[in-house]
Amino acid sequence: MARFNIEALAMSLNSQLTWRIGKLQKFSVGDVIRTRKNHPCGGNLWEVLRTGVDFRIKCKKCGRVLLLPRPKFEKSVKEVLKQVQKPD
């Protein structure tokens, strides 16, 4: 019985870890994200300039750059839009 419980726990931890890794790879440089709250300038679209422990994002509307710790960044993201290459 005890061994079964330990195995179940290990499996549960393993799936959580996989889920976390999946989440870590969700954002990449060049992605455009939409935030839950608008920037004071009125925009809510941001370009990801840097990923890692901290995220550097640039407001698409006013060009302001912010540096956010990952947990804060992840909480504020509403939607990820992969960058579309437009010929111009």
Ligand SMILES: [Zn+2]
């Ligand atoms: Zn802005």
